[in-house]
Amino acid sequence: MTSPPARIGAPIEEIDTPALVVDLDAFEHNLRKLSDFARKAGVRLRPHAKTHKCPAIALRQIALGAVGQCCQKVGEAEVLVRSGIKDVLVSNEIVGLNKLRRLAALAKDATVALCFDAAEQVDETGAVARDFGVELGALVEVDVGAQRCGVLPGEPALALAQRIASTPGLKFRGLQAYHGAAQHLPSIAEREKAIAGAAAAVRQTVDLLKRNAIACELVTGAGTGTYQFEAASGLWNELQAGSYAFMDTDYARIGGRDSNRFADFEHSLFVLTTVMSVPAADRAIVDGGLKAYSAEKGPPWVHGLADVEAVGVSDEHGKLKLGPNARPLRRGDKVMLIPGHCDPTINLHDWYVGIRNGRVEALWPISARGAVT
Amino acid sequence: MTSPPARIGAPIEEIDTPALVVDLDAFEHNLRKLSDFARKAGVRLRPHAKTHKCPAIALRQIALGAVGQCCQKVGEAEVLVRSGIKDVLVSNEIVGLNKLRRLAALAKDATVALCFDAAEQVDETGAVARDFGVELGALVEVDVGAQRCGVLPGEPALALAQRIASTPGLKFRGLQAYHGAAQHLPSIAEREKAIAGAAAAVRQTVDLLKRNAIACELVTGAGTGTYQFEAASGLWNELQAGSYAFMDTDYARIGGRDSNRFADFEHSLFVLTTVMSVPAADRAIVDGGLKAYSAEKGPPWVHGLADVEAVGVSDEHGKLKLGPNARPLRRGDKVMLIPGHCDPTINLHDWYVGIRNGRVEALWPISARGAVT
Numbered sequence: 001m002t003s004p005p006a007r008i009g010a011p012i013e014e015i016d017t018p019a020l021v022v023d024l025d026a027f028e029h030n031l032r033k034l035s036d037f038a039r040k041a042g043v044r045l046r047p048h049a050k051t052h053k054c055p056a057i058a059l060r061q062i063a064l065g066a067v068g069q070c071c072q073k074v075g076e077a078e079v080l081v082r083s084g085i086k087d088v089l090v091s092n093e094i095v096g097l098n099k100l101r102r103l104a105a106l107a108k109d110a111t112v113a114l115c116f117d118a119a120e121q122v123d124e125t126g127a128v129a130r131d132f133g134v135e136l137g138a139l140v141e142v143d144v145g146a147q148r149c150g151v152l153p154g155e156p157a158l159a160l161a162q163r164i165a166s167t168p169g170l171k172f173r174g175l176q177a178y179h180g181a182a183q184h185l186p187s188i189a190e191r192e193k194a195i196a197g198a199a200a201a202v203r204q205t206v207d208l209l210k211r212n213a214i215a216c217e218l219v220t221g222a223g224t225g226t227y228q229f230e231a232a233s234g235l236w237n238e239l240q241a242g243s244y245a246f247m248d249t250d251y252a253r254i255g256g257r258d259s260n261r262f263a264d265f266e267h268s269l270f271v272l273t274t275v276m277s278v279p280a281a282d283r284a285i286v287d288g289g290l291k292a293y294s295a296e297k298g299p300p301w302v303h304g305l306a307d308v309e310a311v312g313v314s315d316e317h318g319k320l321k322l323g324p325n326a327r328p329l330r331r332g333d334k335v336m337l338i339p340g341h342c343d344p345t346i347n348l349h350d351w352y353v354g355i356r357n358g359r360v361e362a363l364w365p366i367s368a369r370g371a372v373t
Numbered sequence: 374m375t376s377p378p379a380r381i382g383a384p385i386e387e388i389d390t391p392a393l394v395v396d397l398d399a400f401e402h403n404l405r406k407l408s409d410f411a412r413k414a415g416v417r418l419r420p421h422a423k424t425h426k427c428p429a430i431a432l433r434q435i436a437l438g439a440v441g442q443c444c445q446k447v448g449e450a451e452v453l454v455r456s457g458i459k460d461v462l463v464s465n466e467i468v469g470l471n472k473l474r475r476l477a478a479l480a481k482d483a484t485v486a487l488c489f490d491a492a493e494q495v496d497e498t499g500a501v502a503r504d505f506g507v508e509l510g511a512l513v514e515v516d517v518g519a520q521r522c523g524v525l526p527g528e529p530a531l532a533l534a535q536r537i538a539s540t541p542g543l544k545f546r547g548l549q550a551y552h553g554a555a556q557h558l559p560s561i562a563e564r565e566k567a568i569a570g571a572a573a574a575v576r577q578t579v580d581l582l583k584r585n586a587i588a589c590e591l592v593t594g595a596g597t598g599t600y601q602f603e604a605a606s607g608l609w610n611e612l613q614a615g616s617y618a619f620m621d622t623d624y625a626r627i628g629g630r631d632s633n634r635f636a637d638f639e640h641s642l643f644v645l646t647t648v649m650s651v652p653a654a655d656r657a658i659v660d661g662g663l664k665a666y667s668a669e670k671g672p673p674w675v676h677g678l679a680d681v682e683a684v685g686v687s688d689e690h691g692k693l694k695l696g697p698n699a700r701p702l703r704r705g706d707k708v709m710l711i712p713g714h715c716d717p718t719i720n721l722h723d724w725y726v727g728i729r730n731g732r733v734e735a736l737w738p739i740s741a742r743g744a745v746t
Contacts, residue, residue, distance in 0.1 A: 001374060002448065002743050016471060016746045050688060072689040075375065092689065095649045095660065095705055098389060117650050118704055148690055149650040149658050180687060276468045277490050277522040285522050287468065290717040292745050296669040296686075313669075314553060315423060315716045316445040316465065316745075317521055331491055332468055343688045344663040347721070350743055370375050370723055370742075372665050372689075373389045 001350045006360045013334060015360065017274040018288030020349040021336070024356040026268035027245060033265065034227070034244045035064040041231040046070050046089060046220065048242025051343050053368035054352065055083030057245065068111070070220075070240050074099045075371030081110045083367070089220065090114040091176055091240060093121060093141065093149055099373065100125055104132035113137025115176045117151045122163050122170065129169030138164045139218065141176040142205055144198035148180060153201035158208050165214060174218030177202050178240060183225035187255045195229035202235045224251055224265070248342040250297045270303060270336040271345065272353070273318060275329050284308075284329040286318040288337065291348060297340030304336060305329075374723045379733045386707060388733065390647040391661030393722040394709070397729040399641035400618060406638065407600070407617045408437040414604040419443050419462060419593065421615030424716050426741035427725065428456030430618065441484070443593075443613050447472045448744030454483045456740070462593065463487040464549055464613060466494060466514065466522055472746065473498055477505035486510025488549045490524045495536050495543065502542030511537045512591065514549040515578055517571035521553060526574035531581050538587055547591030550575050551613060556598035560628045568602035575608045597624055597638070621715040623670045643676060643709040644718065645726075646691060648702050657681075657702040659691040661710065664721060670713030677709060678702075 005016040015021070038045035047061045049071040058069050058080060068087025069080050077088045087110060094100060094114050106112050107129070116122050116138055129136045140160045143150030151157050157175070164172045182194035202219055209216045220238035222230035227244075230236040243251055246269035256262040271293045273286035290313055293300055299310040300318070307326040312319035318337065322329065329335070339345040346352075347369055354362030378389040388394070411418035420434045422444040431442050431453060441460025442453050450461045460483060467473055467487050479485050480502070489495050489511055502509045513533045516523035524530050530548070537545045555567035575592055582589045593611035595603035600617075603609040616624055619642035629635045644666045646659035663686055666673055672683040673691070680699040685692030691710065695702065702708070712718035719725075720742055727735030 002746075005746060016469075018745050093649045095647055096389075117652060121704065143652060147652075147656070148685075148687070148692060149652060151652070274468055276466045279490060279516060279520075279522060279524070283520070288745070290667065290669065290714075291720045291743075294663065294667070294669070296663065296667070312521075314521070319521060331494065341663075347664045348743065348745075370664075370721065372391050372661070372721075373375075373378060 001365070004351045004363045006353050006363065008360055008363060010360045012272070012355055012358055015272055015353055017272050017334070018292035019272045019353050020346065020351065021270045021272045022352050022354045023268045023270065024354045024361055026266040030245050030265040030268055031061060031064055034241060035066070038231070038239055039065060043231050043236065044238040046238050046240055047245070048240050049076055049080055049368065051242030051346065052245060053346060053366050053371070054364050055080060055085065055367055056364040058083070058085055067238070073371055073373060074102045075373050076368045077103065077106055077112065079368040079371060081106045085110065087111045089137070089139070091178065093117055094125070095121065097124070097128065100128040101132070104128050104134050104136065107132070107134035107136055111137065113139060113173055115139045115141040116160060116164065117141045117149050119160065119163055122160065122167055126167035126169040135169060135171050137173040138170040139173050139176040139220065140164070142201060144177045144179050144201045145182065145194060146178070146180040153205045154208055157205045158212060161209055161214050162212070172214065174216045174220065175202065175205060176221060177219055177236065178221035178223065179226065180223070183223040184250060184254055188257055191226050192229050195226050195233070199233045199235055206235065225254060243342050246342040249301050249338055249340045267303070267338050269339065269342055271300065271339055273335045273337060275331055275333040275335060278329060278331055281328070282322045284320045284322060286320060286335050287316070289314050289316045289318055291315055293337060293339040293348070294341050294344035300337035300339050302335060303338050310337065374738070377724045377736045379726050379736065381733055381736060383733045385645070385728055385731055385733070388645055388726055390645050390707070391665035392645045392726050393719065393724065394643045394645045395725050395727045396641045396643065397727045397734055399639035403618050403638040403641055404434060404437055407614060408439065411604070411612055412438060416604050416609065417611040419611050419613055420618070421613050422449055422453055422741065424615030424719065425618060426719060426739050426744070427737050428453060428458065428740055429737040431456070431458055440611070446744055446746060447475045448746050449741045450476065450479055450485065452741040452744060454479045458483065460484045462510070464551065466490055467498070468494065470497070470501065473501040474505070477501050477507050477509065480505070480507035480509055484510065486512060486546055488512045488514040489533060489537065490514045490522050492533065492536055495533065495540055499540035499542040508542060508544050510546040511543040512546050512549040512593065513537070515574060517550045517552050517574045518555065518567060519551070519553040526578045527581055530578045531585055534582055534587050535585070545587065547589045547593065548575065548578060549594060550592055550609065551594035551596065552599065553596070556596040557623060557627055558598070561630055564599050565602050568599050568606070572606045572608055579608065598627060616715050619715040622674050622711055622713045640676070640711050642712065642715055644673065644712055646708050646710060648704055648706040648708060651702060651704055654701070655695045657693045657695060659693060659708050660689070662687050662689045662691055664688060666710060666712040666721070667714050667717035673710035673712050675708060676711050683710065
């Protein structure tokens with residue numbers, strides 16, 4: 001783990017760059033906004049730690065009413081439980097004895113659940129839970145349209161739920177129903193339609209479970225792009241959004257209710273860079289590239305500088321093009337970039353530098369960075 | 374830093390996934406091949422540590438004849454010098470008192486050089502070197518076609534070299550002349566032409582320095598895609614390739630001398646994944662996505678499995694499509710992926726798992742992972 005790139009109390013200009021910066025006012029606004037939304041909608045909020053990878057943030061979300069955290073990896077669950085988080089759902093299938101044992105060990109200290117989409121995975125996990133003398137929560141992942149993991153809705157989901165219900169060491173908790181592919185559909189109408197399709201699949205499955213006397217306590221899923229539709233469906237009772245805390249250009253690009261810009265949440269996440277070279281009047285090079293932000297969604301956006309655009313990204317450099325109306329940039333100037341995709345960007349850094357009123361107010365370790373197993 | 378994903382001596386099947394795996398035979402072949410090439414061509418080899426970020430690899434390259442290492446960041450230079458590397462070139466401009474002081478401190482233990490493309494940067498760096506009582510090597514970065522950093526060839530380069538030569542604390546070493554944009558041009562003819570253009574710019578500058586009685590000890594640059602042209606030019610006397618140790622799909626795609634595939638070096642770098650779900654006969658999901666390999670160059674290639682293709686990448690998942698001639702995949706099967714871009718992929722991991730003859734032979738910490746400042 002690298003050293004923190006700033007000291008508490010320092011002005012922004014003294015932050016060593018590139019650095020991952022969080023505008024704390026915007027960040028807290030985002031946390032409150034989704035927390036208030038969930039409370040009013042009468043659904044539980046279980047924010048996704050795969051995005052933030054940081055217990056300091058998990059604890060803030062829980063203090064605002066979240067029921068716990070979800071995550072994708074056993075290594076993330078380990079970081080969360082060691083930090084005192086008492087309710088963790090691994091919203092993913094877990095394969096292999098080693099990983100299952102690590103997860104079972106965590107169930108000694110916290111309520112732990114995971115997802116299933118194969119019968120043999122149920123049998124293996126039940127055996128490990130019994131071996132460790134713990135009970136693991138078990139959700140059936142239903143493919144509600146993303147065509148990634150998950151069983152098909154209806155009979156296949158019922159069969160797996162029945163197998164879980166009859167497996168000592170496992171407790172059937174409900175359905176994992178996340179439509180990942182719907183999150184970034186370009187218009188609100190397309191996202192609404194996709195979740196309507198997912199809802200039909202969920203309804204069919206919940207009804208079938210009910211007819212077969214299997215209690216379905218949880219239907220959990222949803223993301224930053226669609227949470228309002230799952231909440232309004234009357235089916236989902238738990239939301240798993242993660243990016244809402246930060247936003248990114250990939251979310252900002254999708255259309256909102258009243259505009260072409262998705263503005264449910266504010267941009268709170270930035271990569272702070274420094275201009276390291278100004279080789280021409282219309283070109284400035286900043287000291288952050290692919291190792292400071294992910295770019296599979298394209299170059300980052302330049303924040304707060306008129307007529308300046310990021311036009312090229314290499315491993316350690318960002319190339320800015322200054323248009324005719326741009327204020328000249330000089331060596332040493334700071335430039336805030338909005339990353340294309342928050343999750344993999346955060347996973348590049350060891351520290352969040354929280355800023356407010358022009359100075360560093362918080363340094364939060366990204367303790368689950370690199371926790372890929 | 375996460376724990377190593379394997380134990381020395383374990384079979385490949387026991388490596389916790391996703392993991393960054395190095396085929397040691399292929400890796401050693403690549404190191405020897407470029408080392409032998411440089412020796413025969415009569416040029417120095419200074420491999421780029423921005424790619425590998427690992428002192429264990431740097432020491433192997435030096436044992437095979439490399440004169441030292443180059444890197445892009447002060448943080449990388451710190452890791453190298455602390456591990457005993459005695460000659461480090463930061464092939465990049467460094468801005469800011471804090472970073473310059475860190476670099477000057479390293480010059481107490483090693484020969485350290487950096488690049489310049491602005492007069493005020495020369496003045497600032499000279500002052501820091503004198504303050505620390507050290508001498509820093511100084512290269513003028515010339516823009517030879519990449520249009521990123523660097524001064525223009527000819528008079529601007531001469532003026533900066535003269536300023537360096539008259540600045541106590543700095544020692545003018547020569548020219549940094551790297552054509553990054555040429556590395557991935559799709560045909561060998563285009564790459565040859567680009568380096569011919571770069572060579573004209575270098576020649577003009579070297580001649581001008583000579584006429585002004587400024588000794589130009591080094592002309593350094595080149596990468597995995599073009600090294601043969603710089604070596605043959607009679608101008609460059611030092612090569613800075615990095616990716617050659619590993620390769621990736623982005624390099625493999627460019628045309629070679631006798632084929633459409635660039636095959637100067639073998640693929641030695643893989644992300645080992647496990648099949649975590651097989652939801653349909655033509656679809657398998659592996660447990661590695663954007664946090665295990667970078668995908669700004671597209672999805673990874675599937676290694677060694679006929680008619681299986683990676684068609685989707687999300688944060689923690691890779692989606693494989695099995696064609697009609699594919700052998701069925703089962704939960705728990707291991708799949709080796711060839712990353713699109715080696716540098717940012719390596720920067721996601723804490724460990725190289727070196728394999729040979731089917732088992733784990735080496736665990737090398739990626740000590741400069743995340744060293745972005």
